Amino acid sequence: MPIENFLSSISGGTIVMVLLALFIIICIFLGVRIVPQSEKYVVERFGRLKSVLGPGINLIVPFLDRVAHKVSILERQLPTASQDAITSDNVLVQVDTSVFYRILEPEKTVYRIRDIDAAISTTVAGIVRSEIGKMELDEVQSNRAQLISSIKVLVEGAVDDWGIEVTRAEILDVNLDAATREAMLQQLNAERARRAQVTEAEGAKRSVELSADADLYAAEQTAKARRVQADAEAYATAVVAAAIRENGLEAAQYQVALKQVESLNALGAGEGNQTVILPANAIEAFGDAFKMLGGVRKP
Known part of the structure; x- marks a missing residue:
């Protein structure tokens, strides 16, 4: 048969060469380890730690070393x-x-x-x-x-x-837990109510402060007005006093008497006031006014 003829034609040296080639292939297969980037291999020799293989091509001793653990180094x-x-x-x-x-x-x-x-x-x-x-x-x-x-x-x-x-x-x-949640919720509501009361009280306080500031401002403005009026009256008094010093006391008395006479005339000229009762010193005022008037008109 053809197969028997083929086997008979193979010599012993050829068989040895084939077995040796096969052994070399197996050794290469067992001795070369390609480790992925995301892993590391733990190598043991006769049950003991030999080495740790990192990513890439690594060589180990065939039949003596073996990869015992493949460990991922990813997070x-x-x-x-x-x-x-x-x-x-x-x-x-x-x-x-x-x-x-x-x-x-x-x-x-x-x-x-x-x-x-x-x-x-x-x-x-x-x-x-x-x-x-x-x-x-x-x-x-x-x-x-x-x-x-x-x-x-x-x-x-x-x-x-x-x-x-x-x-x-x-x-x-x-x-x-539910009980603690309920207690915290009650505490939160109480804190919100307290903050609302504090805000309301602060608002009322601010309102009172603003009202007081307004009253104080009004009082200050009134005081300023009175001070201006007093200054004006003082100035008028000073002017009168200066005029008295310059023109003499008689002129001042004349002006006073004349004002009295004008007042009495105005009182008598009113409607329904045909009868006027005057005090005794009013007559004297008339007389003084006429005397002063006559003295003033003399050349």
Whole structure:
């Protein structure tokens, strides 16, 4: 048969060469490892750590070395975890957290910890409870960024021996029980009412202050008007006094007597006042006026 003739025609040296070529191919296949950019390979020799292969082409010893672990170095996110915590003012809260990390040293990760995700979650839960226990509820709500930063630093210190890097830690939500929510809502409403009363009182106070300022301004303006009037009267008095000094006392007496006479004439000229009763000194005023008038008219 053809097959039997072919086998009979192959010599022993040819078979050896074929087997040697096959062995070389197998060695190349087993000794060359191409590692992707997003992974690292952990190589063991007889069950012990030999090396860690980085991205690219790597050579290992065939039949002695083997790739025991293929570890992704991409950033990972732990599933969102919820844990209960009690604040320093004895308020029970439920905190939702999430952690991002990546593996830097695969040899530590695969040989020092079995379940890295569970270990990180447990560590984060303990740190969160510890940090929230140091703060009051208002501080937890208002200082969330500071709390996240503290948790990240503490988690990094705790997981350093596992060959990982914590890239980010997040507090997604802080939930309260129904009773605490109701109490806080009542407190919020009371605070709003108090602020409204304070605003109303401040408005009333401001109104009183403005009214008082208006009254004070009116009083100041009245005082200024009276002061101007007094200054005018003082000026008129000064003018009269100067005229008396310049023209003599007789001229002043004459003017006074003349005014008295004019007043009496006006009183007698009124309607229904045909009869006028005058005091005795009024007659004297007439006489004085006539005497002064006559003296003035003399050349």
